[in-house]
Amino acid sequence: MKILAVDDDPIARSTLFEALRISGYDNTTLAESGPDALHRIRAADSPFECFLFDIQMDGMDGIELCRTVRQMPEYRETPILMVTARHEKSWVDAAFAAGATDYVTKPFDMLELGTRVRIAEGVSAKVREIARQELKISALSRQMEALERHAPAEYRIMAPGFVRADEFELRLGRMPRAELLKTSLVACTISGFHEIKTASDEAGLVALLEDVASAIANAFEGRGLMATYGGQGIFMLAFPDHPPTESEQLAAQQTLNQLRLGHARGWHGFIALKFRDPVLFNQLSAEDPAGLVRAEMRSAAPPPANLHPAQSERPAPRREPATAQQQLEQRLRKMVPHYLGVLNQSLARLDVLGSALWQDTCTPDEIGEVGRIAHKIAGVAPTLGFAELGELASRTERAASMAETGEGFENRLALLQAPLEKLLDCIEDTIVNNLGDEAAGAHSAVPAEVAARHLQGEDPPGAP
DSSP: OEEEEEOSOHHHHHHHHHHHHHTTOOEEEEESSHHHHHHHHHHOSSOOSEEEEESSOSSSOHHHHHHHHHTSGGGSSSOEEEEESOOOHHHHHHHHHTTOOEEEESSOOHHHHHHHHHHHHHHHHHHHHHHHHHTSOHHHHHHHHHHHHTOGGGOOOOSTTBOOHHHHHHHHHHSOHHHHTTOEEEEEEETTHHHHHHHSOHHHHHHHHHHHHHHHHHHTTTTTOEEEEEETTEEEEEESSSOOOHHHHHHHHHHHHHHHTTOOSSOOSOOOEEEOOOEEOOTTGGGOHHHHHHHHHHHHSOOOTTSOHHHHTSOOOOOOOOOHHHHHHHHHHTTHHHHHHHHHHHHHHHHHHHHHHHTTOOOHHHHHHHHHHHHHHHHHGGGGTOHHHHHHHHHHHHHHHHHHHOSSHHHHHHHHHHHHHHHHHHHHHHHHHTSSHHHHHHTTTSOHHHHHHHHTTOOOTTOO
16 A cells, blocks of 8 residues: 655654554655645655644644645545644544544554554545445446345444444544443354354345344443444444443343344244353553454354364464564664654753743743654654653643643743753653663664764655
8 A cells, every 4th residue: 555654753754664564564655744745745656545644743734734635636535644642632623624534643553553554444445435336327236235135244234323344443443542441342143143044035134133233222222332243143242331241131132032023034933142251452452453353253253164063163273462563663773873863952952942941031932842842752752662751741742832821921931840851851861871882782783874864854764
């Protein structure tokens, strides 16, 4: 997939480039500003298939860039992911209003970024496909309707709380991490679905799916349930608090029994629902909620009909955990010498601004500059392993933002002085602690000329 990533911070651009490459996206073009991005878009020999825009950039910010790109007919449906270290709701809302598909926050890890890109790519592809199909002749439309009748796994269930499978994954992917970690995922299966499907006509099978969905929605009314039908008789249920109780499961089964009495077509036998054990989004799986949903669906799926029972009961071979994040971390360590130079420049400028602040001569523009420098540090430092530095930079950025809107000059100074002083000390400690002989030996693989080019704002070797 052809990607354009835009960020005015050279270290952040390098991080994006490495994360995308390890995620399997090796056709990435980097741009250092909004105008640079528009130039590359217009000069491209073939359209870009995905965009990543940093929200907060000097000059044209990411939201304005997103709005401009959406006005181009060829990019009305192209995925646009906003990359931001800001968590304020107003920025996110403004990004979506400008046409963004999704967003990721800095500092990010490779798994989250790759997942968001793949989800956005899939959703956008489906939207484009639907738009193309709507323009086709009526004969093709009839063929599609016939295809849908023979593919009840794709049938859109209209019961309360139910969404399409792709939207189910997308909503989980957009859910705040704190909320996602409290969410439980439960698979509910129709026992003996293969035999039921074989003995039923399409209308009867669709009626059965609607009955099961209605029974589930009724049993868990008021629980904030989000659910989808994934095919093969498997319903995926996401609960925002605790998993379903035994009494709730029994209520769903009883409701289903009552609904099935009213249908004369299709399967006439008893329909049994089986609720699997709940799965929680732990720290690791929260980075890839869609992957956890698919893994649970594969686990809940009935074995192929042609397998011997002994074969079907054989556990799948255990897969080793992905090491892609470790690969990214190893590559990012090579950027540390570059980043120390960037930090040194930031330290010098913040020291000047801090002196003006403590001497009561700091202007509102200088307060804003403190916030912008802190913003860039907060977005990159944790990704390179400097968590404390990133946290102090975030506090300084928030303090600068409050100082810009505070009442009275003295109040603005008081808000910013303490966090800025701590940030300056942490930057100095970070530089000193990583310039020793041990650190120099660990990073000796990075040529000096590469670091020099990076400090001048150039992108890493191999970056388009």
